[in-house]
Amino acid sequence: MIDAPLDEKRKQQMIDALSRVVGKKSILYRYEDVMAYECDGYTIHKGLPAAVVFPSNTEEVAAIVSYLHQQQIPFIPRGAGTGLSGGATALNGEVIISLVRMNKLLHVDYDNRRAVVQPGYINLKLSNSIASKGYYYAPDPSSQATCTIGGNVGENAGGAHCLKYGVTTNHVLGLEVVLPNGQIRRFGGTLDTPGYDVLGLLTGSEGTLAIVTEITVRILKKPQEVSTVLALFDKVTDASQAASDIIACGIIPAALEMMDAMAIHGVESGNYPVGYPKDLAAVLIIEVDGIAAGLQEQIEEIMQVCKNHHVREVRKAKDAAERARWWANRKTAFGAMGTISPDYLVQDGVIPRSKLPEVLERIGQISKQYGLRIANVFHAGDGNLHPLILFDSRVEGETERAVEAGSAVLKACADAGGSITGEHGVGVEKMEDMRFIFNDIEIEAQMQLRDVFNPNSLCNPHKMFPKPARCVEMKRLSREVPAVNI
Numbered sequence: 001m002i003d004a005p006l007d008e009k010r011k012q013q014m015i016d017a018l019s020r021v022v023g024k025k026s027i028l029y030r031y032e033d034v035m036a037y038e039c040d041g042y043t044i045h046k047g048l049p050a051a052v053v054f055p056s057n058t059e060e061v062a063a064i065v066s067y068l069h070q071q072q073i074p075f076i077p078r079g080a081g082t083g084l085s086g087g088a089t090a091l092n093g094e095v096i097i098s099l100v101r102m103n104k105l106l107h108v109d110y111d112n113r114r115a116v117v118q119p120g121y122i123n124l125k126l127s128n129s130i131a132s133k134g135y136y137y138a139p140d141p142s143s144q145a146t147c148t149i150g151g152n153v154g155e156n157a158g159g160a161h162c163l164k165y166g167v168t169t170n171h172v173l174g175l176e177v178v179l180p181n182g183q184i185r186r187f188g189g190t191l192d193t194p195g196y197d198v199l200g201l202l203t204g205s206e207g208t209l210a211i212v213t214e215i216t217v218r219i220l221k222k223p224q225e226v227s228t229v230l231a232l233f234d235k236v237t238d239a240s241q242a243a244s245d246i247i248a249c250g251i252i253p254a255a256l257e258m259m260d261a262m263a264i265h266g267v268e269s270g271n272y273p274v275g276y277p278k279d280l281a282a283v284l285i286i287e288v289d290g291i292a293a294g295l296q297e298q299i300e301e302i303m304q305v306c307k308n309h310h311v312r313e314v315r316k317a318k319d320a321a322e323r324a325r326w327w328a329n330r331k332t333a334f335g336a337m338g339t340i341s342p343d344y345l346v347q348d349g350v351i352p353r354s355k356l357p358e359v360l361e362r363i364g365q366i367s368k369q370y371g372l373r374i375a376n377v378f379h380a381g382d383g384n385l386h387p388l389i390l391f392d393s394r395v396e397g398e399t400e401r402a403v404e405a406g407s408a409v410l411k412a413c414a415d416a417g418g419s420i421t422g423e424h425g426v427g428v429e430k431m432e433d434m435r436f437i438f439n440d441i442e443i444e445a446q447m448q449l450r451d452v453f454n455p456n457s458l459c460n461p462h463k464m465f466p467k468p469a470r471c472v473e474m475k476r477l478s479r480e481v482p483a484v485n486i
């Protein structure tokens with residue numbers, strides 16, 4: 001593999017060759033054009049790609065990849081670039097293969113409750129397209145108005161309503177992919193297939209195994225009724241204990257979201273303020289859905305749990321408009337941080353729900369230790385925390401401190417029996433933090449699995465895994481990597 005930016009001559013040869021595949025208007029390579037692709041939503045690491053190429057169909061993806069494979073030029077699949085861990089960033093002058101022009105809804109099969117989309121199809125468009133028939137697509141990342149379903153597969157994206165219905169992997173029924181040597185392959189497609197769960201392996205592989213070119217997803221019938229409760233607390237510990245107890249009493253809400261005081265300050269300064277009291281310590285948004293009968297009992301039980309934990313105010317949304325207002329406020333929480341801080345770093349740790357109070361306390365200590373404000377927005381129901389570390393990159397050393405604070409938060413999550421990512425992936429951001437969870441042998445085992453698909457690490461190199469320990473590295477170097485032939 002060519003592991004350094006291409007020299008001008010080779011770059012020009014590559015541009016000529018790829019232009020013959022996609023046409024001159026479907027490739028960018030000038031500095032001022034590729035600048036827009038220097039990073040994704042994780043803006044701390046940046047790098048310019050050698051080129052950005054826009055295929056229109058699977059055959060073009062295969063032709064591009066075949067050429068790059070033959071030339072041993074590394075490449076990176078990219079959707080909308082909303083990823084928050086640097087997965088789509090070119091660290092070493094790789095070629096970006098953008099899937100945004102493959103953006104069609106190919107087929108909807110209502111009888112069998114499935115839809116087939118191209119990878120560049122925007123997540124929210126799917127639910128909007130099938131809404132009139134009473135259906136929707138469950139995984140709803142807060143970025144759903146922008147992010148692509150291909151990118152969702154890349155990251156195994158979650159969202160507020162994934163507590164009850166599961167994350168992307170639970171909704172992917174089939175994939176067409178282009179392997180890193182240019183071969184086109186299909187996996188899944190029926191309700192279950194014998195053999196290994198290759199769909200599960202590919203979903204969340206962050207573009208390190210193959211390029212997804214078509215996705216068959218499960219679609220769901222819209223619930224008969226939805227009911228949403230807002231609970232305002234004076235203490236974070238009361239709110240987190242209430243979140244834990246709601247699930248403990250046997251209710252699985254469709255969504256159970258929490259924001260702390262700093263996050264509330266941010267969202268109230270953003271575009272969708274709800275009018276929360278200024279002295280609030282925490283907000284819970286709890287949503288239940290399903291058949292109408294029995295939903296009111298669940299709401300009453302939820303309200304009682306909140307009362308048991310000294311809630312200041314708890315009430316049901318009076319209508320769909322109020323519910324939509326609460327959600328707009330919550331779903332724009334990340335962006336709203338821009339109103340109270342020049343920069344912010346989103347973290348993505350997971351912890352057992354019961355550990356919420358102690359981990360939040362630890363995050364408070366980390367905030368003091370690093371001298372940085374941290375706002376907490378999270379999917380409380382599944383223990384997926386999104387501490388937002390506020391910093392100012394113009395102040396010398398503050399970016400580095402924010403990165404270190406982020407790593408300390410992830411260590412606290414791992415120490416509490418959790419994980420370093422719930423939905424945003426490892427990318428370039430958390431490669432070293434993988435060591436909080438895995439030892440060298442476990443990391444090496446995963447890299448060997450990657451090698452089966454991507455033997456020369458041409459497809460999204462230098463992502464996901466930390467540098468192997470020296471002894472393991474020696475062993476890797478001495479091992480002959482097999483050629484792809486899946």
Ligand SMILES: Cc1cc2nc3c(=O)[nH]c(=O)nc-3n(C[C@H](O)[C@H](O)[C@H](O)COP(=O)(O)OP(=O)(O)OC[C@H]3O[C@@H](n4cnc5c(N)ncnc54)[C@H](O)[C@@H]3O)c2cc1C
Pocket residue numbers: 040041076077078079080081082083084086087088099119140141142143146147148149150151152153154155156157158159160206207208210211212213334335423424460
């Ligand atoms: C404001 C905001 C809110 C967010 N909220 C959430 C949230 O609630 N839940 C959540 O899970 N995420 C969230 N995210 C993160 C991000 O939106 C998701 O990770 C999303 O799935 C990325 O999709 P994308 O199209 O932008 O992919 P990209 O960022 O372009 O790519 C993401 C990764 O997938 C790979 N990839 C992209 N396309 C393909 C393909 N066709 N084949 C193979 N690999 C591919 C890339 O190489 C990269 O590693 C949020 C981001 C923002 C900015």
